[in-house]
Amino acid sequence: MARFDEQDFDEKRLARRARRKKSQMAAYITLGVIVVVVLGLLIFGIHMLRKALGSKPAAEEATVEATEEVSSEPAVIETPEETEEVQEYTEEELMDEVLGNILSEMTLEDKVAGLFLVTPEQLTGVDTAVKAGTGTQEALASYAVGGVIYAPKNIKSTDQIKEMLETTATMSKYPIFTILSEQSAAADSVKTTLGTGPDAEITDTETSINAGNKAGSELFKNGFNFAITPDMEVSEEALFGADIDTVKELTSAYMTGIQDAGVTSCGYLFPLKGDTASGMATSEATREDLVIGEYEVFKNAIDSGIGAIMVSNISLPELTGDNTPACLSDKIVEDELRGALGFNGIVITAPLNEKAVTEYYTSKDAAIAAVKAGADMIYIPENFEEAYAGLLAEVQDGNISEERINESLRRIYSIKYADKVGRISSGG
DSSP states (O other), rough: OOOHHHHHHHHHHHHHHHHHHHHHHHHHHHHHHHHHHHHHHHHHHHHHHHHHHHOOOOHHHHHHHHHHHHHHOOOOOOOOOOOOOOOOOOOHHHHHHHHHHHHOOOOHHHHHEEEEEHHHHHHHHSSOSSOOHHHHHHHHHHHHSSSSEEEEEEEEHHHHHHHHHHHHHHHHOOEEEEEEEEEHHHHHHHHHHHOSSSSSSSOOOHHHHHHHHHHHHHHHHOOOOEEEOOBOSSSSSTTTSSSSSHHHHHHHHHHHHHTTTOOEEEEEEEOOOOOOOOSSOOOOHHHHHHTTHHHHHHHHHHTTOOEEEEEEBBBBBHSSSOOOGGGGHHIIIIIIIISOOOOOOOOEEEETTSSHHHOOOOOOOOHHHHHTHHHHHEOOOSSSHHHHHHHHHHTTTTSSOOHHHHHHHHHHHHHTTTHHHHHHHHHH
């Protein structure tokens, strides 16, 4: 499978330049040949005419001699100043070309697989994965998933997890998200092993940025490029408390620190949390409640450039009119998150293996509902193979268009290739 990288792209641009230079040189040579031939014919004609007519009147002789004198001088061809016409790309145009190349080369099977975020155990079928071996390689060859999510049980040491993630990345056909969730990072064993815990209490913007940057730097150093963080909850029990202005300020600062370290930040959970692991969780919050509360927190993060947002499995009947989990509702994803809040990044479902989903949907139906609702990535379906096969069949049957899948992949790869495209466009 062909891949795009900046070296390939630079070589293509250089090739185009070389072809233009070659064409210009050919034109100059052709022009020179024509001038020499014309002058040669003129001299030959004058010579033959003099030979045929003999002597000429003095005035004519002087004219012919002057003509010969001019003609005998070497022809000087003025070479036009070379103005190489190099096509310059804006970063947006360059990204469009990159994405077009990627999507044109992907099979439909790979496109659909690229929407899934799964655990290494779901991918390989082992009980606990601590190393990427032949099983991982074979699985990634069959399912080109968009990302793999790691938990504390997968992390034994920094050397071990770094090798595992690097090996997994090299085995993937396409760039892959290597993910650690906030819930996993909160475990003492992970904090101790990776050193992701803050050095000081988070009390203001500066300490929040520093904490995020420290966590992001440690994650990046050990091979992670995506983190389900920060927790955007507004409550007394939450990390950043119940004051809207404080939560808004500190979550955006923490996110900025994470992303400055080279790790994509995924804020969670939009618009509200709930006890969705044990069954359906319903909130009676109205849209007006959310607009003056949680929407402010998420909107600030969106305006600050957050890369991804995870949508909850909570039910919001005041907004949707029924008990559909938020991440499976187009009213929440499309109308509220994308429409009202203007989010254009990656929308990720909450874990689809939670009972709020599994008690009412099969893995196949949940995956299909998520994509139809506007989600870009499907996070931990209950049965990955069933979810993948069901979504693929839905696209093959035309019930979901391939363009709809491409729409999500464009958002996903815009983040995966952001650094490479940025370096190329800046000449780095």
